[in-house]
Amino acid sequence: MHGFRFRLRESTRDEHDATERAFGRFDLATPKGYGHFLLAHAGALAALEPMLHRAGWTGWTSRMGHLQADLGDLEIQAAPCPQENPPQLPTDAHVWGAQYVLEGSRLGGAVLARTIPAGSPARYLSGAESGRPGSTRPWQEFCLALDEVAKDQGEPWEDDVEQGARTTFALFRRHANIISGYDF
Numbered sequence: 001m002h003g004f005r006f007r008l009r010e011s012t013r014d015e016h017d018a019t020e021r022a023f024g025r026f027d028l029a030t031p032k033g034y035g036h037f038l039l040a041h042a043g044a045l046a047a048l049e050p051m052l053h054r055a056g057w058t059g060w061t062s063r064m065g066h067l068q069a070d071l072g073d074l075e076i077q078a079a080p081c082p083q084e085n086p087p088q089l090p091t092d093a094h095v096w097g098a099q100y101v102l103e104g105s106r107l108g109g110a111v112l113a114r115t116i117p118a119g120s121p122a123r124y125l126s127g128a129e130s131g132r133p134g135s136t137r138p139w140q141e142f143c144l145a146l147d148e149v150a151k152d153q154g155e156p157w158e159d160d161v162e163q164g165a166r167t168t169f170a171l172f173r174r175h176a177n178i179i180s181g182y183d184f
């Protein structure tokens with residue numbers, strides 16, 4: 001019997017695949033493509049992270065500092081993105097869903113870190129903030145915590161987590177679209 005996180009992966013697979021396609025437009029092998037990829041992530045994180053403190057997973061940590069340091073090394077100014085609608089994460093369950101997406105995005109990031117131009121800053125993609133670059137331990141800890149908290153909840157809570165995850169994936173896609181200048 002698989003836990004809740006496994007079911008969440010299955011129920012949001014469509015969202016992941018659409019988001020992977022949206023970010024697949026950036027050619028990470030070029031400095032420009034890599035910079036645009038980081039800028040799109042910065043826009044999404046700027047909108048999301050203020051809502052993720054003091055709710056959901058207690059182990060959650062911001063990755064914005066490392067993202068900004070990478071952008072700084074690339075001499076890219078992170079312009080504030082127009083944020084007409086702040087993301088809706090009204091309950092603790094929605095926050096768990098958003099954190100699921102952010103923590104899980106490290107998995108793809110570790111793969112993508114191998115494709116960027118040699119010598120590029122990669123604090124954000126390599127997961128340097130954990131002090132253990134390339135480690136999947138934060139992800140494993142998050143999954144354990146999610147499965148544990150889910151045991152005491154019911155279907156409405158699970159639906160809210162899924163909704164929070166969908167909102168978050170969609171936000172990333174929106175920022176990918178903003179940066180690449182056309183709709184996906």
Ligand code: HEM
Pocket residue numbers: 005008009016019020021023024100101102103104105106107108109111168169172
């Ligand atoms: C070009 C872009 C991307 C690629 C190639 C990619 C690839 C991957 C791969 C290979 C995994 C599975 C890794 C494993 O099981 O060890 C994964 C998992 C995941 N990715 Fe992505 N990804 C991309 C973008 C994103 C983005 C932008 C987000 C979020 C905004 C995201 C969220 C996730 C999540 C939540 C999981 C965990 C799924 C689960 O096992 O529950 N990915 N990704």
